Amino acid sequence: MTKRVGMEVSVAIAEAVKLADADVVAVYPITPQTHIVEHLAELVVSGELDAEYITVESEHSAMSACLGSAAAGARTYTATASQGLELMQETLYVASGMRLPIVMTVANRAVSAPLSIWGDHSDVMTVRDTGWIQIFNENGQEVVDNTICAFRIAENRNVLLPVMVHMDGFHLSHVIEPILLSDEEQVRAFLPVNNYPLPLHPSKPVAMGDFAPPFIYTEAKWAHEQALRNSKKVILEVWDAFAKEFGRQYKPVETYCAEGAKTLLFTMGSFSETAMTSIDKMRADGLDIGLVKLRLWRPFPFEELRDVVKGVDTLIVLDRALSTGGPGGPVCSEIRSAFYNLNPRPQIVSFVGGLGGRDITIEGFESIVRSGMEIAKSGSDKEFQIFGVRE
């Protein structure tokens, strides 16, 4: 039976990993994901989760141990953030390139220097092109649900790709929310046992991770690209199946009050929740504004996004990361590129804000929207605006 429990989101994620019956968990502590692995340690030691718990000596080794256990055919989980994700970088390419279905929670956080343990999307943007499926979430329930969905997506025979489940560090990882935790039997029925097609086993020797000279490297990369693009079909199927079973529907792109609105604000992650409240206020004040929220970061949902902006005059994109010395917000630059050939296409205004854990309030969102509308009308000589900075 589904239970509604008030708990810290990190603890709830560990419960979701238990419900998913993970076989191997490789862990290294890094704020703010640490509570996930602490709770997993308790679940393993109490016997509630029958898993091997490997306390590795670095994030690099955490993902490396995951490569090994996934290649052996075990259901594999880890979590990280920020510098840990940076340290994993080279292993991330291996996980996806070798088609190993690993699930990882990333508690999104700023990257040093200066040292900041607080949340933003700087870490995610550095692993954008690692070939993983990447799902964003705006509240604890979504993280829990998508952790369960992630295993089913990753291990699907037509996918076999690792999945990052993103949540904003502290803004989500450390808040206490009412969480619906499903019954173990129901989750097990939704999530069949991992059946990796060619595991490492003496009964059928396989060679994994051969080197590819120029005559085959491009084909290998193209196959990976196709697999990642095609994974969207399975992702949609899994989300539909999840909705049918558990009653909560997820989509690659979600909207709030966007129907017919001429101006849209674009967000990703937990800021969407505050933004919705702000949208309500602005609409009550007579502003023609809606919200678009990106859930599926990779594979990038081109079609769904183009559908959403049909008839929209202005799109104001808020990034929580800075492409230093570049075109501004990294998400906005992808949006610009995705919409460039649209005719007509909306005016796109790029904002960067909320860096290193700085909050954006309801009033803050209103200020972004109002100045974004102004810039769309009168133009700006800057590639992007940085919100709330003291010069």
Added chain:
Amino acid sequence: MQNLNIYAPRLLEKAESFSPGHRACIGCGEVLAVRLVTKAMGKSVVIVNATGCMEIIASQVPYTTWNVPWIHTLFDNTAAVASGIERGLKVLMRKGRIPQEEINVAAIGGDGATFDIGFQALSGAMERGHKFLYVCFDNEAYMNTGVQRSSATPFGATTTTSPAGKRGMGQFSWKKDMPAIAVAHNIPYVATACPSYPFDMIQKVKKAQSFDGPSYIQIFSVCPTGWRTTGDISIRLGRLAVETGVFPLYEVENGKYKMSMDFPKLKPLTDYTKPQGRFRHLSPETMDQIQEKVVQKYNEIKAKANCEVKA
């Protein structure tokens, strides 16, 4: 030992886990070691290979030299990957997803992957106590990338990043004592071996696999390309390394040292260094300095094994 040498060849596994058709250099001591080591490991094994010569010469798509399950991921994480495989197989057996049987996990890598870049991952895996065998094929430099110095390169040897010239005379530091570092992790078994003594090496691999915990074997692997020697003297060079005391053969079982072979008198160091281009530039004074250090290190190990010091 005498009797073993007569009968041991017949006990050797006939099937090749590492089959012919690879692209190793002529006279490669490492590839010979890999072939014999994998025979000793048997068929119920999963091998994790660090990036390096053995991966490059044996695994170009769509070919493979390996007849046993084999995985390569990166240069610096071999022991961590092995940790994941060992625990993955363990939990799958416990949960009844795969049959209950003994499967050995072996990680192999060169001295660069072991002494330098994979050092932390190896230390972590040994400390955690995984049941796996780590074999370091020590050819004393980064040979796959073109003979650069590592912390396993012997003092005075020239490499492409420790050349000899007006302001230097090759490698500036003494070889890192990796077996001692492995011993310091309190693991059940540490050994050194050399393919010039194949039966000793095979025995050590089998023994290492019998322990319920981590084991470490460092195998002296002559590299004609990197050491600038001819390919027909690799076996002899391996023997000379042992007979001069440059690479003593010993094992450390649960902390207890034992010499695998001992010599009443060590051969002079120059017997070993003379055929090698990498030592050609060294002055007699430097050679004396190295000779002294070799004897000192050899005696230290002998002392640990409680042998009488004769040399």
